[in-house]
Amino acid sequence: VTSNPIEQLEWWQHDRLTYRGGSLHLGNRDLTWIARLQRHVPAFVYDIQQISNNFARPKAAVRAAGIEGRYYFAIKSNRHPVLLGHLAAQSVAGADVCSPQEALYALQCGFREADISYTGTAVTDADLEVTARLPDMWVNCDSLSQIRRLGALCPGREVGIRVNPSTGLGTIHYGGEKSTKFGIYRSEFRAALELARTSGLKVAGLHWHLGWGFDFSDASALDKALTECRWFVDQVQDLARINIGGGLGVPLRSDERAPDLEAWAKTIARHLRGYGAKICFEPGTLVAMDSGVLVMTVAFDEVKNGRRFVYVNGGFNLNPCPAFYDIRLPIVPVTLDPAIASDAGVWTQAAVAGNINEAIDVFAEDVWLPPLHEGDAVAMLFCGAYGASMASNHCMRGQFSEYCLV
Amino acid sequence: VTSNPIEQLEWWQHDRLTYRGGSLHLGNRDLTWIARLQRHVPAFVYDIQQISNNFARPKAAVRAAGIEGRYYFAIKSNRHPVLLGHLAAQSVAGADVCSPQEALYALQCGFREADISYTGTAVTDADLEVTARLPDMWVNCDSLSQIRRLGALCPGREVGIRVNPSTGLGTIHYGGEKSTKFGIYRSEFRAALELARTSGLKVAGLHWHLGWGFDFSDASALDKALTECRWFVDQVQDLARINIGGGLGVPLRSDERAPDLEAWAKTIARHLRGYGAKICFEPGTLVAMDSGVLVMTVAFDEVKNGRRFVYVNGGFNLNPCPAFYDIRLPIVPVTLDPAIASDAGVWTQAAVAGNINEAIDVFAEDVWLPPLHEGDAVAMLFCGAYGASMASNHCMRGQFSEYCLV
Numbered sequence A, B: 001v002t003s004n005p006i007e008q009l010e011w012w013q014h015d016r017l018t019y020r021g022g023s024l025h026l027g028n029r030d031l032t033w034i035a036r037l038q039r040h041v042p043a044f045v046y047d048i049q050q051i052s053n054n055f056a057r058p059k060a061a062v063r064a065a066g067i068e069g070r071y072y073f074a075i076k077s078n079r080h081p082v083l084l085g086h087l088a089a090q091s092v093a094g095a096d097v098c099s100p101q102e103a104l105y106a107l108q109c110g111f112r113e114a115d116i117s118y119t120g121t122a123v124t125d126a127d128l129e130v131t132a133r134l135p136d137m138w139v140n141c142d143s144l145s146q147i148r149r150l151g152a153l154c155p156g157r158e159v160g161i162r163v164n165p166s167t168g169l170g171t172i173h174y175g176g177e178k179s180t181k182f183g184i185y186r187s188e189f190r191a192a193l194e195l196a197r198t199s200g201l202k203v204a205g206l207h208w209h210l211g212w213g214f215d216f217s218d219a220s221a222l223d224k225a226l227t228e229c230r231w232f233v234d235q236v237q238d239l240a241r242i243n244i245g246g247g248l249g250v251p252l253r254s255d256e257r258a259p260d261l262e263a264w265a266k267t268i269a270r271h272l273r274g275y276g277a278k279i280c281f282e283p284g285t286l287v288a289m290d291s292g293v294l295v296m297t298v299a300f301d302e303v304k305n306g307r308r309f310v311y312v313n314g315g316f317n318l319n320p321c322p323a324f325y326d327i328r329l330p331i332v333p334v335t336l337d338p339a340i341a342s343d344a345g346v347w348t349q350a351a352v353a354g355n356i357n358e359a360i361d362v363f364a365e366d367v368w369l370p371p372l373h374e375g376d377a378v379a380m381l382f383c384g385a386y387g388a389s390m391a392s393n394h395c396m397r398g399q400f401s402e403y404c405l406v
Helices: A031-038 A048-064 A081-089 A100-108 A125-132 A144-153 A186-199 A219-233 A261-275 A285-291 A321-325 B031-038 B048-064 B081-089 B100-108 B125-132 B144-153 B186-199 B219-233 B261-275 B285-291 B321-325
Strands: A017-020 A023-026 A043-047 A069-074 A094-097 A116-119 A138-141 A158-162 A202-207 A241-243 A278-281 A292-304 A307-312 A331-333 A348-353 A362-369 A377-380 A401-405 B017-020 B023-026 B043-047 B069-074 B094-097 B116-119 B138-141 B158-162 B202-207 B241-243 B278-281 B292-304 B307-312 B331-333 B348-353 B362-369 B377-380 B401-405
Touching: A023 A031, A031 A043, A031 A292, A031 A377, A043 A048, A043 A285, A048 A069, A048 A081, A048 A261, A048 A278, A048 A285, A048 A401, A069 A285, A081 A094, A081 A100, A081 A401, A094 A100, A100 A116, A100 A125, A125 A144, A138 A144, A138 A202, A144 A158, A144 A186, A144 B292, A158 A186, A186 A202, A186 A219, A202 A219, A219 A261, A285 A292, A292 B144, A321 A362, A331 A362, B023 B031, B031 B043, B031 B292, B031 B377, B043 B048, B043 B285, B048 B069, B048 B081, B048 B261, B048 B278, B048 B285, B048 B401, B081 B094, B081 B100, B094 B100, B100 B116, B100 B125, B125 B144, B138 B144, B138 B202, B144 B158, B144 B186, B158 B186, B186 B202, B186 B219, B202 B219, B219 B261, B285 B292, B321 B362, B331 B362
Parallel strands: A043 A401, A069 A094, A069 A278, A094 A116, A116 A138, A138 A158, A158 A202, A202 A241, A241 A278, A307 A348, B043 B401, B069 B094, B069 B278, B094 B116, B116 B138, B138 B158, B158 B202, B202 B241, B241 B278, B307 B348
Antiparallel strands: A017 A023, A043 A292, A292 A307, A292 A377, A331 A377, A348 A362, B017 B023, B043 B292, B292 B307, B292 B377, B331 B377, B348 B362
C-alpha cells in the first residue's frame, strides 16, 4: 500500500493494462464495456495474448543461459478452456497437471498426450488407472507407494521422481521444521531408486518445487536450494529431464520487484546445464497472474464507525488470495475521470468488502479510492491465476463470468 | 489431540455416532457400507435426524428460561436439499439466508416465505429487487444504504436492522481494533432509525451476531456483550423480534466443552425477556456440525523423512476448516477391529494429507491412527457444516457425493 493515491495507480500499468480516455483497458479492450455488459455478475477478464507473451520472457532468459528448456503451464492456476486451447494450438507450452481429471481435461482442450506432465499427490489406484491409459504422458512419482503401484501397472515405463530437498524459497515455501507431504526425501531416495528398479520402472527424470511467490532478490537462497537439489541429480544416471517446478512471482505491490529472470536462468544453468537433461519449467503465477482482472460492481460506499467501506458484488469465494492467503491485490476504479486521477485530495482510504457473510471477506484493508457510487465498477488486479479455478458457491454467491480477450 | 490413542476414540462417541461390531455407525447406518459403495469418490454423510434432534436442545433451554423463541437454520452451513426439505416439512426451523440466491433456494426446498429471515452484506440493487418480490420474507438491513434503497422499493415494509455491538465471543469473533464490515454501529444507529423513518420503513426488529464457536465457559463475556446489545434495543419502540444470530459451538477436541445451553438461555432471558419481542436464533454449527462426517479412502500410508503420512482421496477443497480456519477435526478409521481398538501399541501418530498440490492441504498434523492400507476408509468427523457448502473444484479434485440418512 502506497501512501499516495496517485502513485498507486502507476506502478502496475503497462502497455496491455492501462487507463486510456478515463477507462481501464486490458489487452486494448475497454473494461467499461465489459462492466456495463455484466452489471449484476462479477467477471474475470483474461488477456490471453499477455499470458502467451509472458512465456516469452523466461524462455528468452533460459535460451540465453544456454539451457534447453521445456515449458508446462500449471493449469491448476487457470483452466479456462479458451486459454488452454490457445496455449495448446499455438504450442506456447505443454500442460502441468496435478490430477488425472486435469490430465483428461488438458487432452479435451487440445494438448497432445506427450505434452502433458503429471505430478500428483495422494495418488490413488483409481488415479493410476487413468495414468496407465496415457502411456505418452510424463509422470513424476511423489511417493514410494506410487512407484511400486505404477511399476506393477506399467512395467518398463520411463518416469520422473518428485524429490523434496527440504528447502524452499518465497512467500509460501516448502522447507521448514516439519516434513511436508510432498516428494521423496534424501532419507528415502536410494530406496526409491531401488524400488523403481525392482518394480520395472526406468527413472529418467527428477522434479522438485521450491515454493511460491519468489523473486530471487536473495540469489544465494536459490544457489543454496539448487545445491541441495543437485544431491539428488548426482544419484541418477542418464536423466532426460529435470523439472524445477514453478513458483516465480510477480510484483503485487509497489515495493515488490519482478524476478530477475536473467540471473535466475544463469543460476540454474550453472547448476544444471552439465547434466545433459532438458530443464522443465511449470510457470503458473508468473505468466497468468498479471494477465487477468476481476471486475466487480460497487454495491455502496459507506462509513461505518469512522471507517470507510466500499462493498462490492463479489466475495472471497471467487478469489481466495486475499482472505485465505493474505495476498492483498490492488483494487482500482474501472472508469476514472482524468481530473479525479490527478487530484489526490478526493481519494480516501477504504476497506473493500465482499458479499459473503464472514468477517474475513474483505479484499483490501486500506486501499485509496475516489468516491464511488452504486453501480460503479472496480477491478481487482492480478486475478489471472488462482481465482476462478478455486472458486466456490459459498453462500450461493458463486455466479461469475469469464471473458477471454484473444 | 489426546496423548492416548484409545481415549481419542471415546470422547466424541454417542448414540448416533459410534462403533458397533468394529464399524463406525452414523445414525444407526454402517459407514463401511457407504465406504464400499463410494470407494473412489469422497462422501459426506449427514444424519438428518440428528440435526433435527440438535434443535430440540436449545429450544428446550429457551422455553425453560421463559423466552418465546423462533429458530432459523443457517443454510450457508449446509444447503443439501434433502436436509432443507426435511427441516421445512417437519417445521423444525425456518431458513436463515444471507443472499437472494439462498432465499430463492430455500423457497425451492419447501420453506414458506414467512419462515425465511434474510440478513445480507454488500447488498446490491439486484439483491434488493429479489427482496421486493418476497414481501413476507423478513429482512434485516445491514447498512444505511440498504435502508434507503429498500425504503424506496418497499415503502411501509417492516424490517430489522443488523447492529454491530463492537464486541464478540468465541474462536472467531467480531470485536477487535478495526471496525468490521457488518451492521450498523452505535455511531450511526440514530441516523439509521431516522433514515428508516424518512424512507418509509418500520423498524420492528434488531439483529446481531457475536461470533463463532463459543461455549459460554466465560459467562461474563456473554453478559457484557448483551449489555452492549441492549443499548440498541433501548432505542427502539415496539420490537417484534430480536435476532441474536448463531455462533454456538460444539466441542471439536476432547478438551473442549459443550455450551451450557441452560446458562446461555437464562442469560439471554435476563437481558431480553422484558422487551416483549420474539427472540430469534440462527444455529448452523451447533445443530449441523456433529451430524455429518466426510468418508475418504486411504491412498497409501508412508513414512517420509521420519514422519508418517496417511494420504487420502480428498483435499481441503472439500472442507476448508482445517487448512484455512485451522479447525482440526478428528479423523478415525471407518472399520476398526476391536482388537486394534483396544491395543494402544499399534497406533502411531500421523499427518493426514489430502490430494491437492498445496502444502497447506493437510487435514491433521499428529492424529493417532492404526496401520492403514490402500483402500481403507477413514472418516473425518464434524463435517456436517461448512464442508460441502464451501467446496470448490480446485485441481479438479472437486468430485464428492452426499448421503442423507433420514
